[in-house]
Amino acid sequence: xxxxxxxxxxxxxxxxxxxxxxxxxxxxxxxxxxxxxxxxxxxxxxxxxxxxxxxxxxxxxxxxxxxxxxxxxxxxxxxxxxxxxxxxxxxxxxxxxxxxxxxxxxxxxxxxxxxxxxxxxxxxxxxxxxxxxxxxxxxxxxxxxxxxxxxxxxxxxxxxxxxxxxxxxxxxxxxxxxxxxxxxxxxxxxxxxxxxxxx
Amino acid sequence: xxxxxxxxxxxxxxxxxxxxxxxxxxxxxxxxxxxxxxxxxxxxxxxxxxxxxxxxxxxxxxxxxxxxxxxxxxxxxxxxxxxxxxxxxxxxxxxxxxxxxxxxxxxxxxxxxxxxxxxxxxxxxxxxxxxxxxxxxxxxxxxxxxxxxxxxxxxxxxxxxxxxxxxxxxxxxxxxxxxxxxxxxxxxxxxxxxxxxxx
Amino acid sequence: xxxxxxxxxxxxxxxxxxxxxxxxxxxxxxxxxxxxxxxxxxxxxxxxxxxxxxxxxxxxxxxxxxxxxxxxxxxxxxxxxxxxxxxxxxxxxxxxxxxxxxxxxxxxxxxxxxxxxxxxxxxxxxxxxxxxxxxxxxxxxxxxxxxxxxxxxxxxxxxxxxxxxxxxxxxxxxxxxxxxxxxxxxxxxxxxxxxxxxx
Amino acid sequence: xxxxxxxxxxxxxxxxxxxxxxxxxxxxxxxxxxxxxxxxxxxxxxxxxxxxxxxxxxxxxxxxxxxxxxxxxxxxxxxxxxxxxxxxxxxxxxxxxxxxxxxxxxxxxxxxxxxxxxxxxxxxxxxxxxxxxxxxxxxxxxxxxxxxxxxxxxxxxxxxxxxxxxxxxxxxxxxxxxxxxxxxxxxxxxxxxxxxxxx
DNA sequence: GATGAATGAGGCTTCATTCAT
DNA sequence: TATGAATGAAGCCTCATTCAT
Numbered sequence: 001x002x003x004x005x006x007x008x009x010x011x012x013x014x015x016x017x018x019x020x021x022x023x024x025x026x027x028x029x030x031x032x033x034x035x036x037x038x039x040x041x042x043x044x045x046x047x048x049x050x051x052x053x054x055x056x057x058x059x060x061x062x063x064x065x066x067x068x069x070x071x072x073x074x075x076x077x078x079x080x081x082x083x084x085x086x087x088x089x090x091x092x093x094x095x096x097x098x099x100x101x102x103x104x105x106x107x108x109x110x111x112x113x114x115x116x117x118x119x120x121x122x123x124x125x126x127x128x129x130x131x132x133x134x135x136x137x138x139x140x141x142x143x144x145x146x147x148x149x150x151x152x153x154x155x156x157x158x159x160x161x162x163x164x165x166x167x168x169x170x171x172x173x174x175x176x177x178x179x180x181x182x183x184x185x186x187x188x189x190x191x192x193x194x195x196x197x198x199x
Numbered sequence: 200x201x202x203x204x205x206x207x208x209x210x211x212x213x214x215x216x217x218x219x220x221x222x223x224x225x226x227x228x229x230x231x232x233x234x235x236x237x238x239x240x241x242x243x244x245x246x247x248x249x250x251x252x253x254x255x256x257x258x259x260x261x262x263x264x265x266x267x268x269x270x271x272x273x274x275x276x277x278x279x280x281x282x283x284x285x286x287x288x289x290x291x292x293x294x295x296x297x298x299x300x301x302x303x304x305x306x307x308x309x310x311x312x313x314x315x316x317x318x319x320x321x322x323x324x325x326x327x328x329x330x331x332x333x334x335x336x337x338x339x340x341x342x343x344x345x346x347x348x349x350x351x352x353x354x355x356x357x358x359x360x361x362x363x364x365x366x367x368x369x370x371x372x373x374x375x376x377x378x379x380x381x382x383x384x385x386x387x388x389x390x391x392x393x394x395x396x397x398x
Numbered sequence: 399x400x401x402x403x404x405x406x407x408x409x410x411x412x413x414x415x416x417x418x419x420x421x422x423x424x425x426x427x428x429x430x431x432x433x434x435x436x437x438x439x440x441x442x443x444x445x446x447x448x449x450x451x452x453x454x455x456x457x458x459x460x461x462x463x464x465x466x467x468x469x470x471x472x473x474x475x476x477x478x479x480x481x482x483x484x485x486x487x488x489x490x491x492x493x494x495x496x497x498x499x500x501x502x503x504x505x506x507x508x509x510x511x512x513x514x515x516x517x518x519x520x521x522x523x524x525x526x527x528x529x530x531x532x533x534x535x536x537x538x539x540x541x542x543x544x545x546x547x548x549x550x551x552x553x554x555x556x557x558x559x560x561x562x563x564x565x566x567x568x569x570x571x572x573x574x575x576x577x578x579x580x581x582x583x584x585x586x587x588x589x590x591x592x593x594x595x596x597x
Numbered sequence: 598x599x600x601x602x603x604x605x606x607x608x609x610x611x612x613x614x615x616x617x618x619x620x621x622x623x624x625x626x627x628x629x630x631x632x633x634x635x636x637x638x639x640x641x642x643x644x645x646x647x648x649x650x651x652x653x654x655x656x657x658x659x660x661x662x663x664x665x666x667x668x669x670x671x672x673x674x675x676x677x678x679x680x681x682x683x684x685x686x687x688x689x690x691x692x693x694x695x696x697x698x699x700x701x702x703x704x705x706x707x708x709x710x711x712x713x714x715x716x717x718x719x720x721x722x723x724x725x726x727x728x729x730x731x732x733x734x735x736x737x738x739x740x741x742x743x744x745x746x747x748x749x750x751x752x753x754x755x756x757x758x759x760x761x762x763x764x765x766x767x768x769x770x771x772x773x774x775x776x777x778x779x780x781x782x783x784x785x786x787x788x789x790x791x792x793x794x795x796x
Numbered sequence: 797g798a799t800g801a802a803t804g805a806g807g808c809t810t811c812a813t814t815c816a817t
Numbered sequence: 818t819a820t821g822a823a824t825g826a827a828g829c830c831t832c833a834t835t836c837a838t
Contacts, residue, residue: 011798044832044834045834048834053833082225096201113308113312113368150388151389158362159365163358163362167361193347194392195350195390210822231807232808233806233808244810248823427626431812441819441821442812442821512626514624517770526803543794545792561763563759584749584753588748588788590792592790593753608802644830646800646802690838
């Protein structure tokens, strides 16, 4: 997977890096192709050699990052034996990614939602893979009796994803630091035991 | 409710209605001022008599809707005696709003996030009020011993808000129906008891 | 002359004052009718009750001020017996006006030049009267033999007017103080004796 | 002279020429970007590839012309041996420029004054250079004892510049012919000897 | 693989002005 | 005398995109 970028033309690489760089500071809409080209040190025209349009560039950047993220999470989960460990690994690693890879977080949490054609892009495939990983854990836990079985697994999945995203969102929006262990820990606690008084 | 908007110039009202109407079908960016004016039956210039710019119009539309939403939720919560009832009311009513007021949901869940100046707008004040309502319930529950006290109340609040939003998001994005009672019910269950095997 | 503004409707007065006030700080083009109305405390519509259009307002403001200026200069000149005294009075008083009445100076030195219809306005009549006053002095001086006679009186007039205006211009443009006596004195010296080595 | 503008993109050249052409007949404000583009035979968008905005275009046109003017004046002055010759050359050449280069005259005498950001533009640098040339002559004359020394050199400079400009202004405003030798000659006479009766 | 000049569509916004009340 | 809602024309400018070299 994730071909080691062998043979990638330098122009293409520079363009993708330029967008990533610019998105550290600005939203996608605020970034112009002229700016991307300037930062990349190429001409605007070259962008269209490698990318169908400006959004395609965004999607490809996202895809590349997302592949790395998925590998990371999978690797981390594979180390865990029990089901709660794997769930914790998924959550913790996701939060860690949002905390450290701000551009990735920006794109996935903010930019992409208002772009209708995202959901037919290859990058969206990554979202499905990612989402399916969590769903897999949940199904497994239900099957094994470790998790309660009276819930719709997709609802449950969305609840978890939403909880993760929202706790990270403000950090991303306002460039605030994120307490990874704290967020992940509290989330796991709520999910395991609920908010009723600890018994 | 919804103050009879005394003295509001008709043009202003028509413009706001036009945007709401158009946003049933398209994203904010895809809507042009020309289109708004045409649907409202006024000239483009009039928009700028009442609104600083196109985004200001969006924020004012959102604010107006949000005020109604807040009133609705508050009214509903005031009917409940116990703390879990109030929590349930908040969640259930929020989901109901997302399910029925698609434009409101669109704006708050999707459009607004990529607009940096939203967070300095008056409409954002509504978000804070709304968010504070939930936080109030949580604090109350912690103080009374009904909720566990080993969690950061703001984390908890964000977990809940995220869970609500995400479960509604896909319905909003793809114009799917939303099973209000189902979503709210499952969410409350998770929150109360966690996903551990039902005892 | 210059009717003591008897019976002038208050709205009209307020509008003219508003423009004068605003022109202390901004150029005419940068000032909008909306701003004028706001400062005057009237509605935009009222402006068009009293003035044909925005430029007409400018011209009437200028005319009113110019009438005062002409009276001042004339009064001052009438005190002088000899021809050089009158010339000095004209120059000195003009510089004094530019130094103290910045709005007047702004309009006459800057704004009005790019407005083609100014030269058919009543305010332009004031310019002619003013200009004629200087020309009168010069003609008188030539006739009496006090001034050299080998020059075209209109060229001479323009040379003097230009010298006055330009020495004041930068003060007006950049809100700098103006050394009235200095400017007028040096000007008179040059005009009387030239720049050849003092004999 | 007038560097062969090597490598200047043709579009850029055509745009600048178009503005010069249009300003023969109309004021800057009356000229629209659409008109400029039409006359240049390019699209409006291209204007903004080469010029920050419409005013920037004006300033660059002015700068280009002003550079030529300065070269002309300097060349002419360099031919003169004595100080009065150089002063005369400066005045005469300036008047000649105003008489023949109407667009240049228009811009410098009329348009530019009401544009606040002109004074921070590169074109304004030319004004300073030009103005400094005259001041240099005056300082030289004072140092050598050819000119009287009891005057502030900058006042004197402004008096001369104003006299030149004003005598040319009406010609420029009303498209009248200008008697170059006459204007320059009379001006020099006044300046040398004053208006006192010829001795 | 890369350039860079040029396009073109249309977006947002401004503002003087009018008119019914 | 004054209001204020509404107009309408057009202006400036942006920016993704193309194409010949």
